[in-house]
Amino acid sequence: MKIGVLGAGVVGLSATVELIRRGIDVTCYEAGTPMAERSAGDSRIFRLAHAYPDMVELAAKARRLYTGWAERAGEALIDEVGTVISGDHTSAWAAAMAAAGAGHEVVEPGSPLLRVPARLSGPALLDPAGGMIRVDRVRTFLVTAAASHLRQARADKIESTPGGVRVWSGPTAEEFDAVLICAGAGTPALAADAGIDAPSALEHHVRFSFPLRPDAPQPPQCLITQHTYQHSSAPGTWAVGADMDPAAVSWEGGREAAELASLAAVTAYVTEELPGVEPRVIDRLYCTHNPGLSDGLQFLRQGPVLAVHGENLFKFAPLLGELLAQSCIDGSTPTDAGPNAA
Ligand SMILES: Cc1cc2nc3c(=O)[nH]c(=O)nc-3n(C[C@H](O)[C@H](O)[C@H](O)COP(=O)(O)OP(=O)(O)OC[C@H]3O[C@@H](n4cnc5c(N)ncnc54)[C@H](O)[C@@H]3O)c2cc1C
Incomplete structure (x- = not known):
């Protein structure tokens, strides 16, 4: 064939x-x-945590297969630091993990189990099998x-x-x-x-990286909040991507305007919500994206x-x-x- x-x-x-x-x-x-x-880039977030039990089960299968790849590659492909889910969707995602039989824990803000450079409000979901995918590897x-x-x-x-x-x-x-x-x-x-x-509709998307402050918790877990995803993309570096108003990142509006709007929104978020991160951009990763799924x-x-x-x-x-x-x-x-x- x-x-x-x-x-x-x-x-x-x-x-x-x-x-x-x-x-x-x-x-x-x-x-x-x-x-x-x-x-492109060096890193992505891995997580079992999803909104739907079928997605949790698929992620668990993917995690096992990543282990098989790592054996063939001769090196770890995921840094299993854990992933934290925070925001209004936390309890629904915890329920999906429970339905799929995936190990998880719900903790209060300030729990010693949390190692993220962010100010969290409300309970957070710990996904211990989550972590950072080594895209370069x-x-x-x-x-x-x-x-x-x-x-x-x-x-x-x-x-x-x-x-x-x-x-x-x-x-x-x-x-x-x-x-x-x-x-x-x-x-x-x-x-x-x-x-x-x-589906062919396109949007612009940019992920920005910032320096982690020296006193930020180590090793940091990956973090998914209601409207952002965040992780340490390299030692001492914190990458942040945010859901944007579709009008601000529309294809028609052009890449430059989308990058400027995303930069302003993400930098403001880092300043207000991430005490463990310096609001100074040191790197960025651009991509196109099909919204909606x-x-x-x-x-x-x-x-x-x-x-x-x-x-x-x-x-x-x-x-x-x-x-x-x-x-x-x-x-x-x-x-x-x-x-x-x-
Ligand atoms: C900043 C950012 C952060 C992300 N974070 C996460 C995350 O944390 N976790 C996660 O799971 N995912 C994340 N994603 C999404 C994930 O990276 C993508 O879903 C995935 O990489 C898509 O892979 P792909 O192979 O479908 O597409 P692509 O990597 O775009 O591959 C498509 C390839 O097709 C080629 N091509 C196009 N047209 C043609 C043609 N006519 N002929 C031949 N070749 C062609 C292109 O050159 C390209 O190399 C993120 C993405 C970005 C950009």
Whole structure:
């Protein structure tokens, strides 16, 4: 069997590496540099904690698979410092973890179990299996494992053939039995060629990094509040991303205006709510983002073409690799999860 994977972000590479492991003839097209778009940077948050029990269970499976990757990579891929959830959604997320049988604890602000540089109000949910994903290490592992199956080429267009799918790159075409589209912001255009309507609205998003004050608790846990995500992205550094008013980060408004608005909002938040952090930006990570699906996973199929859509996909990467590889091989469609699953 011959499979084409379009896009070498963390999702496409995870599927490619799993297909290679299963002995499949796979080619992964990448228009730019592998893992340099939405999968860029050095770190992401891992957590079992989610709003829905099915998502907690999927995250637990992903965590086990990350351990398998770490054994193959020869180094830890997640710093298991724990993740803290704070805000109005805390009790609902705790209930989802309880329903999924995931270890967790609800603690009051000021608990000695909390190690975050933030001022918290109200109970917080401790997810001890959470932590910081070492994106740099995952990138090295996946790119090395995908090796000669990676093709530096843009997939311009796909079309169905009697036996499968043809992928065009410039004047060159190659036929595959099945094609997996995981091209991030490039997915809707490629999916449309196959008659798949993938959500295409885009927003700008920026995560900013600040210095942690020397007296900040160590090692800090990752933190998810009602409207922010935060973690130590490198020793002494605290990265913060915030949900913004959609009008402030709209695609039409342009990247520069979105970055300025995000910078003002995040810096004000750090000044007011994070006593353990200096409100001085030392780094930033920009990406495009499809709003609307929060933590959910959505799989879209048309004949031999499968596309994947979702946000916060990094934590699920090895699981997505398995699910997508299996579905490419047997023609099935993985089950949607999260807010769109009901
Ligand atoms: C700042 C930030 C913070 C985040 N925090 C978290 C977090 O804490 N936890 C978490 O789990 N997730 C987090 N995420 C989300 C997570 O990183 C993304 O969901 C994930 O990396 C998406 O991977 P992907 O492979 O789908 O997309 P991408 O990494 O964008 O990969 C798509 C690839 O396809 C290529 N491509 C596009 N069009 C074509 C084409 N026509 N032909 C060939 N190649 C093409 C692109 O060049 C790109 O390399 C965060 C994202 C950002 C940016």
